Amino acid sequence: MSLTEHGPVRRQQFHQRLGILHHTHLHRTLMARFPAAFNTRWTRRHWLHASLFVTVGVLLATIVPGFSSQLQPATPLHATLPLSLPPQTVKPPVASQPGHQWEVVQVQPGQTLGGLFSQMGVPARTMHQILEQPGNREPLTRLRPGAELAFALDESRALRGFRFDRSPTQRVELSLAGDKVHEKVLERATTTRVAVTSAEIDHSLYAAGRKAGLSPAAIAVMTDQIFSYDIDFKDVQPGDRFSAVVEETWREGERVGPGRILAATFATGGKTYTGFRFEREGKAEYFTHDGRPLKKSFIRMPIPYARLSSKFGARRHPVLGKMRMHKGVDYAATTGTPIMAAGDARVQFVGQQRGYGNVVILDHGKGHTTLYAHMSRFGKIKRGQHVGQGSVIGYVGSTGLATGPHLHYEFRVNGVHRNPLSVTMPPPEPLKGAELAAFRAQAAPAMARIESMERLMYATASAQKAAPRNKRG
Template structure:
């Protein structure tokens, strides 16, 4: 019968176990019965508590008791040592008395803002706010030197009202002038008024345009308002007839002020510098403050833009008859000279003095109807015919340029309302549209130097730069369109 080969590692373990049992045989014999396990197979006798078992149970109980005692002691030892609180003694201290403020912070006042509408009076505004005319009278009586502003209100102007709970007027705010606000308070025993300065600043704007249809159309494209267009035309009206002389391709450049108050736009200001090119002729205007404080506009050579004479003394719709050596008279049917210019205009249109002078004739003259002659100096006089009525003036009275001398009509030999205007040199009629008008005197020497160095030089540089930029942009645009 073949033997089964045993694993060397198992044989070595068995040999070590047998050797240990032989060496410690007395221990195994003495303690072999300590096990609580029952041997398999057959019934085992019940366990008997002998000395060894009592020793094992006592050891386990001792370990349990020690664990229950040592763990709490260790946990208590790990607790931080409690520091007894420090006792503080409170000592009374005398402090100065602080009185409560006499009044509370005033509540925010609610002012009601009202804007003046066209045709509205101050009385209308007070009534729409539920206020009486006696309230208005109290305000006027308390206005002091701001009373003028209440008598000349304008559309768009603002008034602020402070009205109490019982509809009692407590205060009113309004502009005394552009840079000052007046505040009237009526909620005290006696009314009071104070003025508050408002921050006003000027900002310059620049506009450039080329006429392709009309002056207003070109100006509006350039961003100018109609009011600014009228200011521009008024500057150059002494040199340019804006009805007859404008051509396509004429251009203008304007530097003007805009007015801001408290950081908000308020209105357009005056023209600072302007250039107008009409039929190739260049005209300029620069604003300058004279030594006496008055402000005027001057050409580059320092002469006033305002000429000694107006080229046209009336706002008209068309020239109904030009200056002519021979024309067919519309009423007489005869060929005769027309020694003036007829400007058609509605009846009642104001007629202005062409220059400073003295009234030499005022009355009826055959053919001319109501007629006025103004003598300006020993050589020049102007005449105005067909007036519907005269202005309030008399012969010998001195008049200034632009002053109204009468109103358009059709008295005398006339087929429609118009002004017949004559310009006479040494008693001989000259064509008002082409006659050479005398140049005004330039600024005095010191002011002229200040004007040229302080005004013309910097503004002229700006105008030329704008013109060059426009020409460059136009050339590039033309080049792109050709490509």
């Protein structure tokens, strides 16, 4: 066989040998570039080193993310306290009927019901239709700022539903269809809580009361009902303090209503006055700790913020110019100032009497009567009517023989004139027997609450004030 005949076979063998030689040379070249440990057969020592490197690498991969997290800014510390939350209430549906969308409006200061209906495009005839429903007129005509009214309007903006709160516990929802009004009353769950508050007066009683959480109405009860007979609040000084136990009504996490004051104390002028609420014969009154009414039988000054212009006794009459006995006292005030009944009474006379002009005479029982003269006009009273202490019976004027607007006030005992500024007023009837026992059982826990609160507040305040002195010593 010649080379020509076997040429392809030999060329193939030649290339295979050439490839083997090239591969061997490349392998030696590459292996020469690696460390000696890779160019020789691995021993146990090589495998031990390799496993050690692998273990170190795994550890680094695990630990390094931990270090990186430490480099992040630390989150602030906080604590979560478990709170007892009121049960979740189900809100009324957003629409009373398909296609009727509720629009809620909040009453702003100075707004009237008529203005709100006009703002919503509801005619006055529809408003009067709602007011004619029993029980609606009084709550809707005495709206307070913040109250919410809901209007359900259809596509043509005609009123189909109306919703408002008749009381803290009742929500009224009306459905209107033509001249027919269907009413649905929804009872709203409320809870009652008793809170204790105390404050020291810095600048004003009102500011201290608001800061302590009392409503303006509660502050007025404390000043105008509980302590009005014993404390002249124009003389209250910084450092005086008060405490109160208040019964509050809550609805859906919101406090509603001003809250009734169950008990209160007021410290001023080195003396502490107390008052406790108790119902006697169905009427709520305030009493001292020993069961004596705080409300006196008579108030000495039946007109607020007035100036004493003439005292009781002999004087020269300012109009007649003659010496005459002045059988009462005069209080100068502007025309139209309200005049109050000095005590609970029956109206004995309403009309005109010679030089007295417009006069009201009240019969308080047990031979005690009071007279009020020179009125510009009368209050809403009539003869034989019973009026309560503090009720407005008329307004200051200058009718009759008077040189200017003032109130002439007389106090009589069995027909004899007495000086209203110095006469000994008859004391009110104290609690007795079973009523007194019930009062004491009710007042004791309230007083204990006040004493506990004051020990906590003012003992801490005294310790804080004493701390700087101790440091200086």
